[in-house]
Amino acid sequence: MKKLPDKTVERLSQYRRSLLNCLANGKKHIFSHEIANLHHITPVQVRRDIMLIGYTGTLRKGYDIQELVDLIGEIIDTDEGQNVAIIGIGNLGRALVTYLQGKRSKLRIAAGFDINKDKVDRVYGGVQCYHIDQLEEIVKKENITIAVITTPADETQKISEMLVKAGIRGILNYTPTAINVPDHVYLEEYDMITSLEKVAFFVKKNSLTV
Amino acid sequence: MKKLPDKTVERLSQYRRSLLNCLANGKKHIFSHEIANLHHITPVQVRRDIMLIGYTGTLRKGYDIQELVDLIGEIIDTDEGQNVAIIGIGNLGRALVTYLQGKRSKLRIAAGFDINKDKVDRVYGGVQCYHIDQLEEIVKKENITIAVITTPADETQKISEMLVKAGIRGILNYTPTAINVPDHVYLEEYDMITSLEKVAFFVKKNSLTV
DNA sequence: ATTAAATTGTTATTTTATTAACAAAATTTT
């Protein structure tokens, strides 16, 4: 398979979620424009994404939802699934646990980590919380490959070094501080304040031009 | 001012945050490559962004941090600031309140909304929580222009219609369900599960090719 | 005083992502 564009990967994940929804409602087939409407994008983009993963629908009947879901699964997921650690069991960490629960995903939150003694050794939404010092040990034991950093504090770079050392292969960083990781670790960063300021900017701009 | 690219707006917000940090540490000037290092991007991109907002540094001395911060503020912020509502005072909503506190931002979280009777009329991190039925009333009273949807549930489209009706001009949607809004409302959507699945995909891919 | 190094600002190029265009085939309508 040729290299999938970043954005296509993101959209495939989203398609799958709404396709699972359709399946749950007893729907069997779907047209590109239906998928497009669910994600307010164009039907062409949907067809192009689907083309890129080598699936073909049937003319005038659309795509077989189950087949498409399965294929997206083959592309995105690993057979055994992947284990995720949440670093920082604050509000955001707990929100993530909630969001993932019941999503019959191949991603399993296998552990949480914190420095707060009150949180360590407790269970949050079914996730055991360990002290950050146990990181390496637990990452090995639970075969964790992915970490989500949700600490509001500014220890981020230090934490990321611990993660890399422990053998983590992908990091999703929700901290406002950007971090540096070696090439073999995939890094995705997202900053909520920036998103909010972006919305604010475009609201301001629209107000001016209207 | 010519139209700023989306991505430039995002980066300006991020630059400002680290520049404020520098200021707090007593730093007065900064080079493009220093800013670049803080955000692991290239110096060219930094210079280009700064060029687009019409600021010029001094050769061999870099950019005056205070001036740059002020200019970014002029571009992103409004003079009076903007008021934000959080829809859904769950974990994610509370995380946002925490993240914004003490960030001396022009964005003020003016109200929270929920349907849970236990949450209504309480104060979370300094933010008063109202029942969702009071939305229109409070939005007018507090002059709220921006809403962040952080409900995990699937009432999203209905909520977004309420927001539009109440006069909201920009929405940041953290729900996994995409929503439709009229053209005059700016919409930004972000899906945490998708980000996580994206990381998982690239971790898998790297494992295969290495 | 000359040369070398560092740094900005800007234009040009390349890459990535989106949208448009359209042929091919299945179905429906006339």
Add this chain to the structure above:
DNA sequence: AAAATTTTGTTAATAAAATAACAATTTAAT
């Protein structure tokens, strides 16, 4: 049975974003 419509798959065109290239200029080094 022929024509019209719908829908896919794919190539071509456009737009957006990132990177490279490089002139201009200041400072530092020789």
